[in-house]
Amino acid sequence: MGPIVSSDVPTPFADLLSKALNIRSITLVDFLSNTLILRQTAPYLPVTSLVALAKTSRAFRHIVRQSPDAFRYLDLSPIKSAICPIDEPLDSGGNNWRRERMDESLTEDDFYSGPLRSIFSKLERQHLLRNVHTLVLDGLSVTAELVKEFMTEERYNVRILSIREVKHLNERKLQQYLRYVSRPSRPAGTPRVKSIYLFGPREPPAPTMSVTKRSASPDSRGVMSSQGAQIGAEWNQKSTDALNAALARTEAKWYQPSGRMMVKRPSADWAEILQSCEGIIAFDAVLCRGPRHDPSKAYITEGPANGLPLPGSFLRPAIATVALGPSGCENCHSSPEEPAIFGHSAPSHFPLLSPVPLHWSSTRAAQTPRMLDGSRPPPLFVRCEDCLKGRWCERCHKWWDEECYAGSTVAQRTELQQTEFLETLEPDGTTHVVPKQSIKVHMGLCVAKCLVDEWMAGAGGNGMWG
Structure with missing residues (x-):
């Protein structure tokens, strides 16, 4: 300079x-x-x-x-030497971690985690390993045993770990290790890792200036396969993302009406892991707090029907996979479980936000949404798909909660409006007649707009009605 x-x-x-x-x-x-x-x-x-x-x-x-x-922030995702060449024979050699004799003592963990262990060994010899507080391993070969070492061994000082879309990760073993490190009798100062990015998609690669050439294959023929249509669709998506960010006042996808946030739906066992790690390890996911997961709300607790399930019966703990936006229910703009308010609600109600923070290695920094206008973060509405069945439009992401729309079970049974009015019984014994609410969601689409749009498109033979 x-x-x-x-x-x-x-x-x-x-x-x-x-x-x-x-x-x-x-x-x-x-x-x-x-x-x-x-x-x-x-x-x-x-x-x-x-x-x-x-x-x-x-x-x-x-x-x-x-x-x-x-080396406080270390991203090994683009490093070629960190990639495990699983297509090569075990005894082909060529890398430091594979120069030792390949015999029966070589375990699956040794093979798949070999490239990363080699890099960490070099960093440790140079006295740099303990400086790494944020470690990104997205898309690489990461074994459950290696994650356990990050959480328990003193030579590592990782606080935020990102292992999204990794390969050869035994989820069952990882769940066992997470239960173990979060046990009540764990030693003080453990686990060392406080935040784990695991469930969401990895960061997209940086955009390049080159324009993709049009494929000459027979399958590429058609209007939407043309370069102009692809560019138009890309700009439409960018415009939608910009509009959602402006309405939510933040680029954090969890606070926007983003819909499904995970490519792969987590198994039911992961909900129990999040419960056991609550307050100890944060994840890029949270538990659904819908009323059907609350025994006191999912079952009748008074009267002759004490203990019987309500129409919306009790659900096991589940991970919230759908981001509903900051507006809440389309009718009351809230929800029975009350939205999570940043700074007031429990930290366990907030997921780790993408991208992984660059300059701070704390859970709070990873959970704090960056506001475009410097205002307070909007309320966070998230739920699992079971709690939204029959009451959420998968296209425009409008939804209705249990107190404003009780038609989800009717829609699942008949998909038709059976009666025009309902007779309800008040606590004092009196009855009154109220209009029956019309079906708001049919086949995953809101009947007011998106279902009509789909029907109009299907009139030409190209939609769901064609």
Whole structure:
């Protein structure tokens, strides 16, 4: 980096100005020697760039190796040496982690986690491993045994771990390890990992400037396969995302009407794991707090029918997979379980937000939504799909809660409006007649708009009615 005074200024005047202001030439070494600047800059640099920078001079080597901030955030996802070449024979060699004799003592964990263990071994020899507080391993081969080491071994100091869409991860073993590290009798200071990104999709790759060529295959023929249609669809999606972000005042997808947030629906066992880890380890998912998961609301607790299930019967704990937006129920703009309000509700009610924070390695930083206008975060409405069955439009994401719309069970049984009025019994014994509410959701679409749009499209033979 050149002098702080522009070279366009006449030299005598520049010298006088520098002397008057006591300014000397500031180099890149001077900038990166500042802890604040290095901490803000290093997460944006790929690890390969940091390693290359350390090789340029002794001064840069000292900055990278001695500063605790250079490797505070470590993303190994794009590193080729971290990828396990599972298509090669076991005894082909070629990597440091595979130079040892391949015999019967080689376990599955040793093979699949070998590339990452080799990298961590190098970082430990260079005294850099303990500086890593945020570790991103998305898409790599990560075994449950390796995750257990992150949580229990003192040589690691990882606080935020991202293992989204990883390969060769034994979920059953990982669940056992999570139960173990979150047990009430666990040692003080454990587990070391406080936040785990596991359920959501990994970050999309950075967009490139090159335009994808149109495929010449027979399957590529058609209007929507043309380059112009693809570009138009991409811009429509960008416009929708921008509108949702503006309405929610944040780019955090969990606070927008984003619909399904997970590519793969988590198994029921994961809900129990989140319960056991509550207040100990945070995840990029939360438990559904709908009334059907509350025994006191899902069963009749008074009168002759005490203990019998209501029309919406009790559900086991489940992970909330659907983001409903900040507006709540289409009718009352709230919900029976009350939305999660950031700063007031329990921390366990908030998921870790994507992307993984670059500069802070705390659970609160990972859960805090960044507001576009600097205002307070909006309420968080999330539920599981079972609680939304028959009351949520999968296209426009409008939904109605149990207190405003009781037609979900009727819709599941007959899909038709059976009667025009209902007779209800008041607590004092009197009765009155109220209009029966019309069906709001049919086949996953709201009947007011999206179902009509689908029907109109199907009139031409291209939709669900064609």
